[in-house]
Amino acid sequence: MHKRDMKLVMDLVVNHCSDQHQWFVESRKSKDNPYRNFFWWRAPKYSPEGERLPPNNWREEFSTGSAWEWDETTQEYYLHLYCKEQPDLNWENPKLRQAVYDDIMKWWLDRGCDGFRMDVINLISKVPSLPDAPIKNPDDKFQEPYKYCANGPRVHEFLQEMNREVLSKYPNLITVGETPFTHHDFDVLVPYVLPENKELQTIFQFEQQEVDGYPQLVPKDYQLSEFKEITSRWQVEMQKRGGWNSIYLENHDVARSVSRFGNDSTPEYRIATAKLLAAMQCTLSGTLYVYQGEEIAMANLPKDWPIEEYIDIASQTYYAEELAARKAKSTAPNPDMSDIMDGLQRKARDHARNPMQWDDSPNAGFSLRGDARPWMRVHDDYREWNVAKQIGDPDSVLSFWKRMLAFRKGHLSCTYGYYTLLSPDDEKVFAYVKEYKNERILVLLNFTKDAVTYTLPKEAGDLSNVSDFIANYKGTLPDVKSGKVGLRPYEALVIVT
DSSP: OGGGTOOOEEEEOOSBOOTTSHHHHHHTTOTTOTTGGGBOEEOOEEOTTOOEEOSSOBBOTTSSSBSEEEETTTTEEEEOSSOTTSOBBOTTSHHHHHHIIIIIIHHHHTTTOOEEEETTGGGSOOOTTOOOOOOSOTTOSSBOOTTTTSSOTTHHHHHHHHHHHTGGGSTTOEEEEEOOSOTTOHHHHGGGTOGGGOSOSEEEOOTGGGTTOSSTTSOOOOOHHHHHHHHHHHHHHHHHTTOOOEEOSOOTTSOOHHHHTSOOSSHHHHHHHHHHHHHHHTTSSSEEOOOTTGGGTOOOOOTTOOGGGOOOHHHHHHHHHHHHHHHHHOSOSSOOOHHHHHHHHHHOGGGGTSOOOOOSSGGGGSOSSTTOOOSSOOOTTTTTSOHHHHHTOTTSHHHHHHHHHHHHHHOHHHHHOEEEEEOTTOSSEEEEEEEETTEEEEEEEEOSSSOEEEEOOGGGOOOSSOOEEEESSOSOOOOOTTSEEEEOTTOEEEEEO
16 A cells, blocks of 8 residues: 555554454453453342342443343353443553553554554543443433443543553554544543644544434434534634544444435435535545545435345344334334334435445446345445446546545645634525635535525625635636625535635
């Protein structure tokens, strides 16, 4: 990869590991095994009636069940914030931390890895006493545990140690930490990326991703002003404090952006909104991440696909638990599950996990072997929406992404500029200014399917001398000197002065 002038950032998963990993296999052999304290093992509790109970009331992320799994061999429970096949590592143990540094991180960095994307890194510190979580839902036996395991008491100490022991010893690394379960709390997350703290360079925050609903599979409608407020706060406050943003709308854990934040109801709208979202992301300050398929406007799975096509553990567990609960409350053999399917159709992780659409050959070009079968069904639209079809089309979404990325590289105000939001209460147009050194850009994004006339506020600046522009519609620059700009449905317009 380095010979091709590329760099490789690897996924570092050290909040948990596989139950097939040697560490855990050894850990469960006996209570005095040297690897026992690499994990969170605890004795059971018992009810007054003698019923064996988990050590606390923590719920796992992928179901409403316990975050503790009973082990017959040693007669104790182990903690798994995710599924039972993913036991949590005990970062309170210095031997575990050193093994992570030496056997995983240095091992890969010594072989030329250029950095790490750190999976749920803000969960590595738990409150050691593992107290019961607050009861947020009295109807549930197990409760959300993140008060005691997200952004825990020693998380910054651990990351600073990681930086001293590993990261600081390798020049030119990139680090980005995933920081979920921190809802709308900017001040808690900023310390992870402040240079003086010597921890991480960037984080993936989830506040923008939760604007259309949390928990993830329970969607809600939102106003554009909400989306703008979140985006703007991270742009402005991160720069004020000397931190750095990660810019993204898609990854392997979220649905497709053109279906969530755009409009995929017609090919024309799908193309326009995919380009609009590209223009927005490419003009925000920070490091930009583009997910596979986003650059060709891959969309959510078809709405007529049944639950059997959703294979993600979160999707299957959520549907099964809701179905069982509704059967228990109803005499009907087949209760209505349309609202649950609506949530899955809008927000399931499966939408980002079906095969990349390379061309119109079988399986969308996933394999040159015609009889090969990928892990899940290829999207029905792969013959019309694929890389091969778009790569030679100058008007395609892929071609626009290339132009937009070149524009971003050519105008440093996109990446580094100071951000000023315009018209915060406008529910149709997302408008902002970016300024860096002597350059100023105005970004106008019409997030509706209506033609609108946007009145430029004085903060938009002097537009009498435009030096460059880019738009998701073909044609010349519209008249902006009058102070009113006509924007077509889902039009994106970026003007440099």
